[in-house]
Every structure is written in C-alpha cells, then in structure tokens.
Amino acid sequence: MIPRxxxxxxxxxxxxxxxxxxxxxxxxxxxxxxxxxxxxxxxAPSASFSSLIGGFFAPTVANYPAWILVLAAVCVVALGAxxxxxxxxxxxxxxxxxxxxxxxxxxxxxxxxxxGGWQAGGRLGEHGWAFQTAVxxxxxxxxxxxxxxxxxxxxxxTWNTHQIxxxxxxxxxxxxxxxxxxxxxxLALLAPFLADHMMLDPNSQxxxxxxxxxxxxxxxxxxxxxxxxxxxxxxxSARISLVVGLLATAIxxxxxxxxxxxxxxxxxxxxxxxxxxxxxxxxxPWLPLAMVLAAAWGQNFWMIILIIGITSxxxxxxxxxxxxxxxxxxxxxERARAIGSSNGHIMxxxxxxxxxxxxxxxxxxxxAIAILSETTLSFLGLGDPLxxxxxxxxxxxxxxxxxxxxxxxxxxxxxxxxxLVVLAFTxxxxxxxxxxxxxxRKREESDDRAKKRGGKSPEVAVAAAGGAVTAAGLGAGPAxxxxxxxxxxx
Amino acid sequence: MDKRRYFxxxxxxxxxxxxxxxxxxxxxxxxxxxxxxxxxxxxGKQPPEAVEKQRKAFNLDKPLWQQFIYYWGDTxxxxxxxxxxxxxxxxxxxxxxxxPTVLLVGVGTIFATLIGMISGVFAGWRRNGTFDVxxxxxxxxxYSMPTxxxxxxxxxxxxxxxxxxxxxxxEEPGADxxxxxxIVSLVKHLFLPAFTFAISYVGEYHIxxxxxxxxxxxxxxxxxxxxxxxxxxxxxxxxxMPNALLPTVTIVMMNIxxxxSGAILSETVFNWPGxxxxxxxxxxxxxxPVMQAVFLIASIAVILAxxxxxxxYYYLDPRVES
Numbered sequence: 001m002i003p004r005x006x007x008x009x010x011x012x013x014x015x016x017x018x019x020x021x022x023x024x025x026x027x028x029x030x031x032x033x034x035x036x037x038x039x040x041x042x043x044a045p046s047a048s049f050s051s052l053i054g055g056f057f058a059p060t061v062a063n064y065p066a067w068i069l070v071l072a073a074v075c076v077v078a079l080g081a082x083x084x085x086x087x088x089x090x091x092x093x094x095x096x097x098x099x100x101x102x103x104x105x106x107x108x109x110x111x112x113x114x115x116g117g118w119q120a121g122g123r124l125g126e127h128g129w130a131f132q133t134a135v136x137x138x139x140x141x142x143x144x145x146x147x148x149x150x151x152x153x154x155x156x157x158t159w160n161t162h163q164i165x166x167x168x169x170x171x172x173x174x175x176x177x178x179x180x181x182x183x184x185x186x187l188a189l190l191a192p193f194l195a196d197h198m199m200l201d202p203n204s205q206x207x208x209x210x211x212x213x214x215x216x217x218x219x220x221x222x223x224x225x226x227x228x229x230x231x232x233x234x235x236x237s238a239r240i241s242l243v244v245g246l247l248a249t250a251i252x253x254x255x256x257x258x259x260x261x262x263x264x265x266x267x268x269x270x271x272x273x274x275x276x277x278x279x280x281x282x283x284x285p286w287l288p289l290a291m292v293l294a295a296a297w298g299q300n301f302w303m304i305i306l307i308i309g310i311t312s313x314x315x316x317x318x319x320x321x322x323x324x325x326x327x328x329x330x331x332x333x334e335r336a337r338a339i340g341s342s343n344g345h346i347m348x349x350x351x352x353x354x355x356x357x358x359x360x361x362x363x364x365x366x367x368a369i370a371i372l373s374e375t376t377l378s379f380l381g382l383g384d385p386l387x388x389x390x391x392x393x394x395x396x397x398x399x400x401x402x403x404x405x406x407x408x409x410x411x412x413x414x415x416x417x418x419x420l421v422v423l424a425f426t427x428x429x430x431x432x433x434x435x436x437x438x439x440x441r442k443r444e445e446s447d448d449r450a451k452k453r454g455g456k457s458p459e460v461a462v463a464a465a466g467g468a469v470t471a472a473g474l475g476a477g478p479a480x481x482x483x484x485x486x487x488x489x490x
Numbered sequence: 491m492d493k494r495r496y497f498x499x500x501x502x503x504x505x506x507x508x509x510x511x512x513x514x515x516x517x518x519x520x521x522x523x524x525x526x527x528x529x530x531x532x533x534g535k536q537p538p539e540a541v542e543k544q545r546k547a548f549n550l551d552k553p554l555w556q557q558f559i560y561y562w563g564d565t566x567x568x569x570x571x572x573x574x575x576x577x578x579x580x581x582x583x584x585x586x587x588x589x590p591t592v593l594l595v596g597v598g599t600i601f602a603t604l605i606g607m608i609s610g611v612f613a614g615w616r617r618n619g620t621f622d623v624x625x626x627x628x629x630x631x632x633y634s635m636p637t638x639x640x641x642x643x644x645x646x647x648x649x650x651x652x653x654x655x656x657x658x659x660x661e662e663p664g665a666d667x668x669x670x671x672x673i674v675s676l677v678k679h680l681f682l683p684a685f686t687f688a689i690s691y692v693g694e695y696h697i698x699x700x701x702x703x704x705x706x707x708x709x710x711x712x713x714x715x716x717x718x719x720x721x722x723x724x725x726x727x728x729x730x731m732p733n734a735l736l737p738t739v740t741i742v743m744m745n746i747x748x749x750x751s752g753a754i755l756s757e758t759v760f761n762w763p764g765x766x767x768x769x770x771x772x773x774x775x776x777x778x779p780v781m782q783a784v785f786l787i788a789s790i791a792v793i794l795a796x797x798x799x800x801x802x803y804y805y806l807d808p809r810v811e812s
Binding site: 276279280283284285286287288289291292295368372375376379380381382391394397398402403405406408412414415418419422423426 | 751
C-alpha cells in the first residue's frame, strides 16, 4: 500500500518541477510592463494575457542542445534495460523508463534537426514544450510505479522525509533561509515577466547617466553609467548568479564526494595518493589559481562554472573521507563483505547512503561558497561578458566610479542580494546539519526535555570534529573547522 | 612522539608540498592553450626572432624534462623572467610590492584577531544573551559579505560622503611629506583597506572563538573551577580561555597563509600597491611571468603558515607530545 502522503507529494511536485523547467527556458521578451521608448516605433510587444500563455508554447521553451538529450536517452534506456534484466520487481517502471528513453531520443532528433546538429541549440524545435511535458509526466509515473513495486521502501522514505521536514520546520534559521531562497528563486524564475530583457541591450536607455531612483517602474533602482535600468539588470542577474552557483556546486560535490569516498574506503597507498592530492589542492590559494585559469582559458559561462567547480572540491573531499572512515568500520559493512559483496556494491549501496546526509548538508554550504566565488571572479572582470550577474554589476559599478558619486542605488542592491543569498544557504546548510546528524538531534531533544522540566538547559559540548558540526541553539553559523571552511581559502 | 620526529615530519611534509605546488606551477603555465614562448611575450604581433629569443631565454626549445630542471634552477635562484608590462625583472617588481602587503595584512590581521576573539569570548561566555545574539548574527553577515563590496561601501561612506579618508592609494600623488605628516598620511590611507580586510575575517574568528568557548565550558575542569568557588573572571581567563585559544590560533595562523587571496580584493578596491594589486594588474595585462611568480609566492605563504601553525601547536598544546 503506497502511503497517501507519498502520492500527495508526487501530485504536488510534478507540476512544480514542470513549471520550473518551463520557466527556465521561457522566452525572454514577455514582460508584464513594457517601456515602449526602448523599442523602434511599432515594434513593442504586447503584454496581453494570451501573449503570456503563448510563451509556454514558444520555440525557446525546453530548447536544449541535442547532445544533452541524446545523453539523457542513453542513460535512461540503460537504466531501464538493466532493471528489466536484473530485477523481477518494478517491471512497469522499467518499461516506463524505456518509453522515456524513446521520448528523449525523438526529442534529440527533433532538436538536432535530424542527425546533423549535435552542437548547442540545434535548430529551434517547435515541440520542446510537448516533449518536456511528456518526460516530466513519465518521470512521475516511473516514481509511482517504483512505489507500487516497493511499498515498504516507499513507506520508509515517506516517513523519513516527513520526520526530517518536521525537525527542519522547527529550526527558525533554516526556515528563514528557505524563505529567502524561495524569494530569490522566484525572482530568477519569473525574470521574463518582471523585467524586459531588451533593457539589457546596450542601446536601451531609460534615463540619464546615474539617475537616482524615481517612481517609474524601471527607474525604481535608478540607472547605471550608461543610463540602463538597474532594476532590470538586478533581476536578470539573479538567474546567472544562482545557476552558476548551483552548477559549480554539482561539479564540486561530484568530485569531492567521489574522491572522499574512494580515499576513505580504500586504505593504503590509494588513500595516501588521494589525500596528498587533496592536501596539495587545499594549500593552493583558490583566488590566484582561479584568476590564472580564467585569464588563460577564457571567460564564458561554462568556463567559470568549471573553474569554480575544480577549485572548491577539496573541502568536501576531506569531510566525506573522515565520515567514510567512520562508516567503513561499522558492523554491517563487514557482514556485506562476508556474504561476498563487491567493493563497488558496498560503496554505492552501503557507504553512500550512510554518508549521504553529510554530503547533502555540505553541498548546501558549498553553494554559498560557489556563489561568493562567482561574484568575486565577476567583480575582478573575469565573469561572462555576455551575461549580467550580481558580481558583474558590481564590477561595472566599481570600474565606472559609482562609489565616488555616490550612486548607492547601483552598489547596494547586488551586494545586499549576495549577502542574503549566501546567508540563506548557510542557514539552510547548518539547519540540515543539525537535523540530519543524529548526535546533534538527540542533544536538541534532551535540551528540550530539560527545558520542559524547568531546569536550565545543559551546556553541551560542541563537537568540532570534522568541522561540519556547529553549535545548536542559536546556531553558531557555518562550519567552524579548517577543512570545510570558506575562510580557509578566501 | 618526541620533538625531533614531530618537527622533522612536519617540515618534510611542507617541503614535499612545496615541491608539488611548484611542479604544479610549472605544469599550469605549460598546459595553457597556445605556445608558452608566445604567452611569455606581450600581446600583439611579435617578430618570429623575438619569439625564438624568448624560447631560448626560457629554454623552451629543450625537451620537457630538461625544461623542468631549468625551471627548478631558475626558481631556486629567484629568477622568474622579465615582466613585459614593466620591462623589468619580475623579482624586482615583486620585491617592491611585498612591504605594503605585509603592512596592510599585518594591521588588518591584528584588528580582526583582537575584535573577533574578544567578542567571541564574551558571546560564548553568555551564550544566547543579547550580546551573543547580536554579535553572532552580525558575524554571520560579515562572513557572507563579499570583501570588495564592503570596501566599496566604505569608500562611499567615509571617503565620498564624509571625506574622512582618501579613496585609495598609499600616498597622495605628488605630495612630498616628511616625518610626522608622512606617518599621518600613511595611517589615513591605511585605515580603510585594513579595516575592510579585517572585517572579512572578524565574523569567522568570532564564530570559532565562540563555539570553542562554549565547548570548553562544558569540560569537567571548568565545573571543578566553579566548584572551588573561583570568581567568574578567574574561571574565564585562567581556565577557559587558554584551552579555547587553541583552535582559534590554528585558524588564524592558517588564514595568515591565505592573506594573498584576501589582500587581492582589498588592495584592488583601494588601489593599495601591494602583491594583491600586482596579481590583479598582471591578470588584466596577461603578464604571465608576474602571474607565475605571484602564484608561487601565494602558495608557499600558505604552506609556511601551516608549518608555523603546526610548530606553534606543539608548544601550545602539550597533548601533541603524547
């Protein structure tokens, strides 16, 4: 029997995921408020309801490079085929996966225009939105049929998630971080509605140079050194800053967790080699390294992500390694070995799930660091010159003497946004740390009990081991050890 | 572990890491796309003879393993080539930038350590009190703040609006001050960059000091000290503080190694003529010989700071001996 709650979540999150994916690729020229002055006569778009709805079916929606789609098709088909061959359970799910692979393949052909264009973009397939909807629905069905085949695991997952969420909700800092994140996430996703992308065109002025804010919508935050709307730049920057942060974190976590688990699980010289590598990377100051790499490899969106990704993994690797060392000594690993499990099996099925909470909490903290790194690189003029990010805005403000005027409307918004986003991710990461770590959780509960008894809550030791654990109560803030520390490599 | 072995092990480790990092530096500037000889020359069209000359000068015509040996020979002699934006030896360019950075970083670190540690001690001593809640949340904000943005705010507030301090540089251009005036001018120019630099570390030191104080306060010996009837002051400064200092000192020492990275932002914003600004300028001009030298110095600073931290730890924490 699938828990009711599981189905409810599925029904809630499927449309949300679909909406997020669609909004990410929504056409950029459907703002709610249009400034006709920046368009040539007679070419200003309309902000009608049908135009907004029409945006969901526009050719730019779900227009991904063909190679990504083909890669996805291959992965999904492989997953389904392996599942069909090796397991009796969840046959329907595996069939669904095969269907999904087929949809991906057709989508890839459509996006690439036959077998020709593998490169980015391909031709603008008209049917991206339909394929995307189909894939999201199929994915939801896959999860549903997986739960049908494994009801007891679905029940366990539901219960666990619910407990974690219950604990998380009680953490006011975590919730505050979540609210801030939702705000900036919505700002980034709804950018096409909130600000006209035409405003970022170098030829579109809304006022004079460094005009202070007025009540007109695009002048809410005044203008920059060429008379462009700071508000429009600010809203569109949110996208780049967040996306770069998230993607760089993905690279950093994959590298860090992989190397960390390998270094912790295999003893002997392999571990030694990985740890030497990690140590060497830890002592290389990341900013000079990133500057050298960015200067040499060129500055574009993907390079920045790659550079931040490969300069920020050692912290994760250290933390994951020390936790893997702990897990490796647990009894059930020995049992799994005794019944003849392979190393790969033990690592993915036993070690990874046990280390996962730590990786997860650490990942959220790395996002904060990655966003700060992106801002720093962009500020030094190493950002992607084609897109605005909050760091790029500050670079232009600095390079054009906004501080000397002083043009506070240009300097304050991006900086405050960065502080809030970084704080939010730090709060969320710390909250997850506390929620997911059983040691800290137990302490919190005993704290609560002590309070209920009317006694003074016992001051409890702060376990600083591993660096990822922080004080409960007020929340001492981000990781307080040299390993996970941002301060260590700033 | 006895003293000799402990030190020898740490020093060997540091030397090994320096060798690794220097080799990485060698590799880094050779895996860059393009001809290394071409990279080591200014941008724009260069006659083929000049490229050939450069290739000879840096032994780039030899096989890779010989280049590696020559690289080591040059590096050990402090020979990094010629900066092509200034047409002078790199070692000379770098040498004159060291003192401003040391000044800025030294003053900034002293500020940061004092403010952060003292506020951390009081916050940890009265955990969840008003002072703790205010300072710790403020510390979090400082911690998440981009250094350069804070620097820009400082310029906006104190240099542009109030005009208390100059907006940058180490001295007024053209001014020829002597004696007392010179010192006043230097302090005025130093204040904002050093303060900005300090603020970027204050939050971190505060948070570390606070959590290590709360940690030590739960230890049995603190309870014993209280039970003996010692005054709060005595418990805090004689029993809790010395133990709580350990992790903070380590972090401070390790951060001193990373000062180059911190100095880059503060110096760039305030035009302070130190190594950080040199790193930024050489990056802007694609002055690879200078970049290479700065990168190496920055890495070695970290390794040496780590080594000093390890050695200090030996004297501060008697438990290491066992």
